[in-house]
Amino acid sequence: MxxxxxxxxxxxxxxxxxxEPFPLFGLLLPAYQNGTWTYQVKRxxxxxxxxxxxxxxxYHYDKLCKNSILLGAYDGETCVGLAILRHSQSHFLYxxxxxxxxxxxxxxxxxxxxxxxxxxxxxLGYRGLYTxxxxxxxxxxxxxxxxxxxIGGLDTYTYKGTSQENKPDVLFYYDAKEPRPGML
Numbered sequence: 001m002x003x004x005x006x007x008x009x010x011x012x013x014x015x016x017x018x019x020e021p022f023p024l025f026g027l028l029l030p031a032y033q034n035g036t037w038t039y040q041v042k043r044x045x046x047x048x049x050x051x052x053x054x055x056x057x058x059y060h061y062d063k064l065c066k067n068s069i070l071l072g073a074y075d076g077e078t079c080v081g082l083a084i085l086r087h088s089q090s091h092f093l094y095x096x097x098x099x100x101x102x103x104x105x106x107x108x109x110x111x112x113x114x115x116x117x118x119x120x121x122x123x124l125g126y127r128g129l130y131t132x133x134x135x136x137x138x139x140x141x142x143x144x145x146x147x148x149x150x151i152g153g154l155d156t157y158t159y160k161g162t163s164q165e166n167k168p169d170v171l172f173y174y175d176a177k178e179p180r181p182g183m184l
Contacts, residue, residue: 001142002080002109003073004071004072004073004074004113005071005072005074005083006069006071007071007079009065011072014072015061015064016058017079017080019056020053020099020101021051021052021053022051022137022140023050023051023139024049024050024051024136024137024138025043025044025138025139026041026136026138027041027135027138028040028138028141028142028170029041029135030151032154037152038151039145039151041138041142043138057097057136059073059084062116066089067086067087068085069093069120070082070083071083071113071116071117073100073104073109073113075090075104080101080103080109080114081098081099081101081104081109081110081113082097082149083098083113083114083117084096084097084098085117085120085121087124090126092121092128092129092159092173092174093121093130094131095114095117095119095129096131098110107184111147114147117129119175121174121176122176124150125128127175128173128175128178129149129150129174130152131144131171132155132170132172133169133170134164134167134170135170136166141170142165144172145172147174149173150172151172151173152170152171152172152173153170154168154170
């Protein structure tokens with residue numbers, strides 16, 4: 001049975017959940033016009049689809065728990081998903097990391113972690129959540145949009161001078177005071 005729970009010191013090793021490849025099958029193309037964000041989806045031809053895998057993080061429980069909420073998705077005692085939420089001075093709790101073991105994807109685990117994060121944000125007095133996704137991680141971008149997030153900005157500078165240069169981050173916001181049904 002799947003459970004979502006806070007990761008405590010006794011389970012700190014669960015923070016080392018490995019990143020696994022995800023498909024790159026298109027781009028989310030946001031546009032800002034007349035005070036409104038819209039987007040288009042550009043899907044790649046099958047022969048141009050690839051995969052990407054983020055480098056594994058070396059999360060340290062004692063450092064993270066000072067300013068973060070650590071959530072794990074568990075199948076029995078096995079951690080199969082992770083959400084790291086960072087406190088912020090804005091009105092939105094920052095979803096810093098969200099990942100699900102590849103064998104457990106498409107089983108609503110990411111959605112369960114996101115639902116718990118939304119509830120925690122409200123319990124803690126935040127207006128909602130915010131996060132980001134690279135425009136070429138179309139699966140993640142569409143996931144956030146499907147789960148009530150809206151586009152709130154585009155960061156074209158964050159990866160300057162890195163191996164990810166020229167990949168903009170799309171900023172996504174979930175506003176509990178203005179809930180929106182999934183857009184897909």
